[in-house]
Amino acid sequence: MTKEPPSKTHLHRQKILIILLMLISGSLFYLLLVRLGLMMPVGQITQVLCFQDCQPEPQLHTPLAKDELLNYDQPLEQLVTTANNNKKISLLIEKSRHRLTLYYDLKPLKSYPVVFGTNPVGDKQAEGDSKTPEGILQIKDLYPHPQWSKFLWLDYPNPRSWRKYFQAKASGKLPWHIPIGGEVGIHGVPVGRDNMISDRYNWTLGCPSLKNKDVDELYQWVQKGTVVEILP
Template identity: 70%
Template sequence: MIGDWELGKLKIYQTHTFYDAKTMTKFFPGINWNRKKILTILLLSISGCVFYLLLVKLKLMFPLTELPEVLCFKGCSARQKLHTPPAGNQLLNYDKPIEKLAGATYDKQKFSLLIEKSKHRLTLYYDLKPLKSYAVVFGSNPKGDKYREGDKKTPEGILHIRNLYSHPQWSKFLWLDYPNPDSWRKHFQAKLTGKLAWHIPIGGEIGIHGVPQGADEIVDQRTNWTLGCPSLKNKDVDELYQWVQVGTVVEIVP
């Protein structure tokens, strides 16, 4: 047999009748149905979500999906250098097309890039073996790692190409995944140690691109002119564009 208490609950579900806090407490003892408290909790939850999304949009906070890596719960072992730089300071095989260096058969996933800031050199690798180098310039404040928006520095570390597309001013744009979890970790460490104020965002929109049309001398003269992006001659970034893809590893070292 169904008791009166169970029948009361069934009526609530069947009729969808609104019951005040006193009635609900009668049917469900032990639960506080204070409407003001519930409304307060809902409003605080919604406000917190909106505030968090605003912080993410302003580059003041990282996405929650990156939390384990930012806090070193996973994938936080000491980063080892991936590439062995070519000997000397010269540009390796610069006058040779990549198609002759790579051979007839190749796996596009095995291409990677090493950027040496101090040598103004970007090198394309295949299976971690250097194939070809290009001259490259950087942000107008090139020394040191990037920690914040507007510092005109080029980030260092292991990055990846997140997208690539034609650019109306600089021929091509190989968009890098800065900031990544490692970038966020360094950014917050700088804030915790007092090197950065807490209101300063981390920045973004870093990519490898060309130069304004007809301005190759910028690269020849090693003029660091960007806001932080590595910059190649247009014909060089055009060639490179054909051999990399989304996910290609880009290692940037001092």
């Protein structure tokens, strides 16, 4: 007795089932890569896929001409002379000068001393390099921190971060198995350790760190979406 060949309908269903299984397994694998920090979220793909002829990142702030801290001994509430509009506030961090300056409508108002990761020179490329990221970021959340007073969570990695990350891998500067990292934010110091900021002791894993009284003051003025520009 001969076995009948499968019908066209049956073969068609088998092909559809195979395609569905491939799509599901591919999606699960992609989600795993995202979770491991090896691939960007789906929503950022179109922004990241610009490896050549990309527009250069603009510099938003004009740094202060001198190295000194601006109005550091004055409360910030005395320096904002116009009606408070938190959307006009932005931050500039200059790593080489250990200075964070708050700008209102792109005009500098007050500076604070700041320190960085234990490997402070150069842009952050990946998890574990102890570098502080450079470029234009935003505050994506802010909340009290049990150890370091407050935490102003930055949106690293953003699409520009992912682009630089893949460029470093493509050029051989970074192994392919190293994740991009995250959890970077502006925070304070352990209680009683403000001297680490005064001494310019770069102690973090990559986060900018302020004295607790300074991060407490900033916390009252910034919000989700506040722009933070970090220069070398």
